[in-house]
Amino acid sequence: MPLLLTAIGLLMVGGLAALCLSRDSRRATIAGAGTAIGGCLIGFVQALAALGGGSLATLRWPWSVPYGSFFVQVDAVSAFFLVTIFAVCGLAAVYGIGYMRSFRERRSSGPPWFFFNLLVAGMALVVMARNGVLFLMAWEIMSLASFFLVTLEDEREEVRRAGWTYLVATHIGTAFLLALFVLLGRDSGSLDFDGFITASGVAHPSANLLFILALVGFGTKGGIMPLHVWLPEAHPAAPSHVSAIMSGVMIKTGIYGLLRTLTFLGPPPAWWGYLLVGIGLISGVLGVLFALAQHDLKRLLAYHSVENIGIIVLGLGLGLLGLSWHSTPLAVLGFGGGLLHVLNHAVFKSLLFLGAGSVLHSTGTREIDGLGGLLKPMPWTGAVFLIGAAAISGLPPLNGFASEFLIYLGAFRGIQSLSSPQLPALLAAIAGLALIGGLAAACFTKAFGTVFLGEPRTEHAHHAHECGPAMRWPMVILAAACGLIGLLSPFVVMAMAPVIESACGLPAIAVERSIVLTKPALDAVVVAGMVAALLLLVLNWIRNRLLATRPVTRSVTWDCGYARPTARMQYTASSFAQPLIQVFHVFLRTRTLLKKPLSYFPSEASLATHTPDICEDKLYRPAFLGTAKALSRLRWLQHGRVQVYILYIAITLLALLVWRLG
């Protein structure tokens, strides 16, 4: 514990040092990035030890803040999230050294590193805090630091817009959390988390209300549909290493918060599970569909975060259903799959965002249809992006398959044993996961195929170059982790037993027993993966052996005898995705702007498609416009005279005083 706090302290001190050294970008980078990497390394090792040791580390200092106490604790769930946070953030910091170099001419590196370190420290503190006030403070540090990172390039209009959307969304979420903690604290008389926990087997008196507050508050940060609208705006706007930690780990603090709150509320009723399964399916399917319709690489990845949060929430929902139906295997596999997907998504999504960052860094564009053929100039980035793409599509033997497999396994286990009225949710989960998997494969073949394969479509792609070692190695490590977590999945799942246990509150022995049952299946998956890899080597050897003595020629791609094929005649990402978008037009509402070629010698024609977010368009814009209109009647209160504002404050305080005394 002391070393974990040292790591957080180091991050904060280093951040401040970077801010003080703002004048000299080189020194600021050394101070900021150096402490970030050092802090993450210390934190990672400590968190891993805490996860393995399984002991509960607690620290409680009195604090002068009303209702507050500096109460931090690391249990298995916290340790699990800390491992994820420190691993991904450390690698992102290394990447950031290379990535921020291009920003140096335009602006100082001091403030970005300050906010970066603050963001990491805030996230670590969020998962360690055991007091409502401390938690909300850490939560705000995290939210505000990420806001300043999102708006780093504030000279661009869309970045300012994205930052604004993010700021509003995150604070609406915080408002719900404030209500949540106030209600929890009202019942227990203290804002310390250990006071919130009810006697085992007894539901919290206002559990349903608290659950909804937590779901909206934490769901906004997590990016579940329909609370996700800030996510596809903010994540692409941030610098890529920040996008990686925002998408990879920051949104997971929402999942953490939800899990933590669930431990306060006692045994869950079935409808919580149904609600989470429903939200998970909607987020998963619509997330991947909107991703499919995007033209911007980072925006596409951001929508995939919505999809993956959906898969995680789906797993947790099945877990809750398992708890409320007293089906231990379903509970353990649901929570286990969801939690493992937290780790897996952190690994491959940060890898993909870093890969997208390298593409952006080297070509200057995020427009998928403007790229092409980047695998040749950027072999490393291309190879790791392919591994990330295969992992996020849930293909065996990589890590994405392991977590989805656990959820499937839970659902199939339930189908075999549970009674008929309970099955529709499980069947929906199976069908939904299968659809999400298929669509994700479609989306990532589109993204990888268009960006890295074929011929360069524009000048941007012609001048591409491989990124430097500082940017390359973090990606290679993350790609290796995708493979390793997949191949070691039986052990990883075993090691996660205490995490699952403290997340779902079932007795250790029951959890162990359910997990041990999955081991043969996971072992077999790994064996199948190994056999496939071996077969691949053999087949490759056979092919090369056969071709060694035969003529192997290189020619142009078959072009139907056309005389002058150009790179622009390749299939684009938009055309690749069009049939699926057409099938799901009901949800996507893609707008097409078509200027048809006219007359015999057409001079101009154009086609543009745009897929606005349906929730933003149909839900939030009308709601916010309506609110603004309704509140404009109160405009007379606000006229810019400071004295009158002070008068308002004085009157309010006086009224409160009278109310309190009277």
Next chain:
Amino acid sequence: MDLASVIHPLLALTLAPLMLGVINRVKACVAGRSGPSVFQTYRDLRKLLAKGAVYSKTTTWVFRAAPPVTLAAILVTVLLLPLGSTAALVAFPGDLVLLAYLLGLARFFIVIGALDTGSSFEGMGASREVQFSALAEPVLLLALAALARETGSASLSEIYAGITATVWAQAGASLAMVIAALLAVFLAENARIPVDDPNTHLELTMIHEVMVLDNSGPDLAFIVYGASVKLWVLGSLLVGLMTPVRSEHVWLDTPVFLLGMFILAVLTGIIESTMARLRLLRVPQMLVGGGALAVFALVLVLR
């Protein structure tokens, strides 16, 4: 592990190309032609393996990796196939998910291999492939979920061991609907009419064939062989349902199963001869129809 478990993988690896031959022969007979020999696919494979190769200048290592990865993934699925009441070499709860996802892995690589050529034709085929397979995947898993509920198991080996004549007598209607759903998946995933026409050489109408337009020599041999094994794998899921003979004797189950595969090949040939290819816009409707059948089957099972 039972030594009899080796029989199905061996049969699949050796006889899969024969199934293509039977389908083509049936099509020829219905059309009044004498047609190629049923062993034509073996000859094609031998010919292709003996050839050199031409690679496009546009392509990278991805294009070269795609055929072996695809074939390797499909070959592993063979290990998961039971035969009658004989369990598969690798059998565990949830192996049906692995089977579906290994086929997904094969597809992923063949699609990016196609995109690596930078050709519009191949991009078009790849686009259709991912579209139809994304819709076929839920149908496959829902159909298998119905079987899992019916037999109380989540492993292909136990599921297929549990499909006996008694189960047919009890739940014939839902099994028939599962078969119909799986047939839709079988036709769509294997690029058969009414989804795709394996014979046409007009690139604009093709899916599978157009994706491999630039492959040649041993690479093409891998792809053709992989496609025939995939046909066998998905076909055996159908035939295992259609032939509920579980005698515990391998020497009785195997001929019955082979007869079933032969009948499926003939049936496919007849479907291909009597139907036209659907318009591409209609294919999703067919797959959704298959999904609806799987859901109905589940409703009957759950009742």
